[in-house]
Every structure is written in C-alpha cells, then in structure tokens.
Amino acid sequence: MDASSWFLILNGKAAGDEALREAVAAQREAGRRLAVRVTWERGDAERYVREAVAAGATHVVAGGGDGTLREVAGALAGTDRDAGALPALGVLPLGTANDFASAAGIPEAPADALALIAGAAPVAVDLLRLRADDAVHWCANLASGGFGTRITLETREGLKKMLGGLAYFLTGIARLGRIEPTPARLRGPGFEWAGDFIALGVGNGRQAGGGQALCPEALIDDGLLDVTVVPELSGEVAATIGAVVSEGKAAALEQVAARARLPWIEIESRQPLPLNLDGEPVQARHFRIDCVPGRVRMALPADSPLLARTREPHAQPLQ
Structure with a gap:
C-alpha cells in the first residue's frame, strides 16, 4: 500500500479520455490515493492546488497541455511555501502539442506518464516569473x-x-x-x-x-x-x-x-x-x-534532456 496522495488537476477537454480513465483506475488499484479535479473555467487550477496543499498531498499532477502545466505550476509557485514544503509536480501530457513534456522526455501514454510520476524522485526545477x-x-x-x-x-x-x-x-x-x-x-x-x-x-x-x-x-x-x-x-x-x-x-x-x-x-x-x-x-x-x-519539485525522467545533471556543464552567458 502506497502512502502517497495525489491530486490530478485535469483540463476539462481531456476528461473523456478512456486511456486516462484506465490509467487512473490502475493507480488506484495499486493502492494510491488519487483524487481527480476537472478544470472548467479560469481560476479552477489555482483553487484545486490550494485544496491539494491543504490536504497534504504528496503530488499534484497537471493533466493537459502546456497551458495547464503553466496554471498548476504557477499556482504552486504563488504560495508562500518553499519548494520542499509543496507537493511534487507531475506532468500528464494531454494537450495539442505538449511542448514541455516532449522536450523533457515525458511519455505520452497516460499509463506510462503516471508510472513515471510514481517512480521518479522529484527534482528541484526553475520557473520563469514575469x-x-x-x-x-x-x-x-x-x-x-x-x-x-x-x-x-x-x-x-x-x-x-x-x-x-x-x-x-x-x-x-x-x-x-x-x-x-x-x-x-x-x-x-x-x-x-x-x-x-x-x-x-x-x-x-x-x-x-x-x-x-x-x-x-x-x-x-x-x-x-x-x-x-x-x-x-x-x-x-x-x-x-x-x-x-x-x-x-x-x-x-x-x-x-x-x-x-x-x-x-x-x-x-x-x-x-x-x-x-x-x-x-x-x-x-x-x-x-x-x-x-528551484521554485518547485518535479517528477521527471532521470535522463531528461532538460536537466543539467544529464549533460556536461556549458559556458554562460551564451551570446
């Protein structure tokens, strides 16, 4: 029995995905506590992130495209907690292009993406603040x-x-x-x-x-x-x-x-x-x-091309 508690914040456009439903059911059958929250309008993601933090969730999963990831990551970053006191962020790519997930090496299949989140040790990653x-x-x-x-x-x-x-x-x-x-x-x-x-x-x-x-x-x-x-x-x-x-x-x-x-x-x-x-x-x-x-912790492949530890150091600034 896994003691972790997940909140899947799901873009409403992906709510009917049958492969996703099967992947969620499999995680629950494996003993994971996984609550699903579906976004419908602006502000939903932030509200659900607050709910997850208050509930002591270990993971918050952004299910959707890059816009959903931005909303969920931004809601986590907007709290007054350090990265270590926040739930780890997982990415479930269900959007049109999934640019971040593609570059990071996150698998497209819902079952594989959730399995990655379950098995990965979260790493501290940067965010852009504009x-x-x-x-x-x-x-x-x-x-x-x-x-x-x-x-x-x-x-x-x-x-x-x-x-x-x-x-x-x-x-x-x-x-x-x-x-x-x-x-x-x-x-x-x-x-x-x-x-x-x-x-x-x-x-x-x-x-x-x-x-x-x-x-x-x-x-x-x-x-x-x-x-x-x-x-x-x-x-x-x-x-x-x-x-x-x-x-x-x-x-x-x-x-x-x-x-x-x-x-x-x-x-x-x-x-x-x-x-x-x-x-x-x-x-x-x-x-x-x-x-x-290091504003949030994220579940990523250990060999993700986006992680500095997977590559030799490079000089900066690059001009």
Missing part, C-alpha cells in the same frame, strides 16, 4: 513573442484538434508572406540587444508552438533563462528557409539569431508587445522576466 504592468505571471516552459506568438494565437482550435502540432506549422507557412517585425530593446547582465525582431523566445524549456525549438539548449535546473532573438531577416528569408529544409531548424537558428543565457532580462517596446506564456497572452510595453531557481 512582471508586466504590476501583474505577476509564472511560466514553466517558454515565453515567446513575434512571429511564433501570432502563429500560436491564430491557429484555429479545429485545426489543432485534427492535426496536432502540424497545425502550427501550416499556420506559419500561411503567414510567411506577411511577417511583420516587432521593435524592442532587451537587456540583462552582460547582454544588450535592440532592433526589429520576428521571433523571441525566453526559455525555461526549449520549444513552443508545436515543436519550434526557440531555445534548443535550455535547462530547467541551472538557475538561468535562455534568450533567443531572431532579427528581421529581409533578404535572408529565402536562405534561412533553405537552411531549415537542408540542415534543420537548429542550423537556421544559429545563422541568424542572437542568443544569451541570463538570470533575468528586461524587454521594452515603444508599442504594446504581446508575449505568449504557454498559451496565456500577456501584453505590455515593459517586461521583467526572472529565472527563479
């Missing part, structure tokens, strides 16, 4: 702006249901002829950049928008955020698309992007700038984004 117009937002995966943000916001729900992450790619291709650059100034310790960009990524995780690896070397336990800025390409667009096809997205990114690894960054724009925090659109003229080290 301040905009006196409001505080939390982000577990990646804050993005520019072209990629517009793709994510404009991809229709029906298309996502039919095609999954491919829907973002098709929407992006449709927009190639009308990419509008965004003027901004970025600064952080030892790093400054100013100009017009078409894509911006500030990563705790590595990818967004259905597999677009804006921050391909980001780690979630190094106390640093990864920044990637793709400037206005003008005549280089064709060459960059050619590099995507022939050498892969990482090669194209290396050709054109400015990159850095920093503990914090400030972003300023003369006009309101929209950022996408794992599905949450936030708009302001000034942002301050901090990497908050």
Whole structure:
C-alpha cells in the first residue's frame, strides 16, 4: 500500500479520455490515493492546488497541455511555501502539442506518464516569473513573442484538434508572406540587444508552438533563462528557409539569431508587445522576466534532456 496522495488537476477537454480513465483506475488499484479535479473555467487550477496543499498531498499532477502545466505550476509557485514544503509536480501530457513534456522526455501514454510520476524522485526545477504592468505571471516552459506568438494565437482550435502540432506549422507557412517585425530593446547582465525582431523566445524549456525549438539548449535546473532573438531577416528569408529544409531548424537558428543565457532580462517596446506564456497572452510595453531557481519539485525522467545533471556543464552567458 502506497502512502502517497495525489491530486490530478485535469483540463476539462481531456476528461473523456478512456486511456486516462484506465490509467487512473490502475493507480488506484495499486493502492494510491488519487483524487481527480476537472478544470472548467479560469481560476479552477489555482483553487484545486490550494485544496491539494491543504490536504497534504504528496503530488499534484497537471493533466493537459502546456497551458495547464503553466496554471498548476504557477499556482504552486504563488504560495508562500518553499519548494520542499509543496507537493511534487507531475506532468500528464494531454494537450495539442505538449511542448514541455516532449522536450523533457515525458511519455505520452497516460499509463506510462503516471508510472513515471510514481517512480521518479522529484527534482528541484526553475520557473520563469514575469512582471508586466504590476501583474505577476509564472511560466514553466517558454515565453515567446513575434512571429511564433501570432502563429500560436491564430491557429484555429479545429485545426489543432485534427492535426496536432502540424497545425502550427501550416499556420506559419500561411503567414510567411506577411511577417511583420516587432521593435524592442532587451537587456540583462552582460547582454544588450535592440532592433526589429520576428521571433523571441525566453526559455525555461526549449520549444513552443508545436515543436519550434526557440531555445534548443535550455535547462530547467541551472538557475538561468535562455534568450533567443531572431532579427528581421529581409533578404535572408529565402536562405534561412533553405537552411531549415537542408540542415534543420537548429542550423537556421544559429545563422541568424542572437542568443544569451541570463538570470533575468528586461524587454521594452515603444508599442504594446504581446508575449505568449504557454498559451496565456500577456501584453505590455515593459517586461521583467526572472529565472527563479528551484521554485518547485518535479517528477521527471532521470535522463531528461532538460536537466543539467544529464549533460556536461556549458559556458554562460551564451551570446
């Protein structure tokens, strides 16, 4: 009999998943106390996290996509408790793209994902804290702006249901002829950049928008955020698309992007700038984004590519 107590906070869109129901039943039959809470409207995830903390839960599982993970992780981070006094965070990928889970190596099948959570020793991981117009937002995966943000916001729900992450790619291709650059100034310790960009990524995780690896070397336990800025390409667009096809997205990114690894960054724009925090659109003229080290504990594969301990140390800042 396992003494652990779990709260599964489940996005309402996934409530009818039969494989999920079977996986939950299997965990209960194994002796695990597992309560399911289904989100329906804004604020539900935060309320359920408070309930889980008050009940002394050992684990809170975010069942859904990257947006659900952001809500649950942010609700945990918004408490006045240290990471060690909070339930461990598990990820059950049930969304359209599941960018964080994909990069972290979390299995897609509900039974396998729950088994991973049951067997993993939780590790302390970072979160991004974003301040905009006196409001505080939390982000577990990646804050993005520019072209990629517009793709994510404009991809229709029906298309996502039919095609999954491919829907973002098709929407992006449709927009190639009308990419509008965004003027901004970025600064952080030892790093400054100013100009017009078409894509911006500030990563705790590595990818967004259905597999677009804006921050391909980001780690979630190094106390640093990864920044990637793709400037206005003008005549280089064709060459960059050619590099995507022939050498892969990482090669194209290396050709054109400015990159850095920093503990914090400030972003300023003369006009309101929209950022996408794992599905949450936030708009302001000034942002301050901090990497908050070890803010929550998360159940991850021991060999997850997002963990610094699985890789040799790398130099920073990356520019």
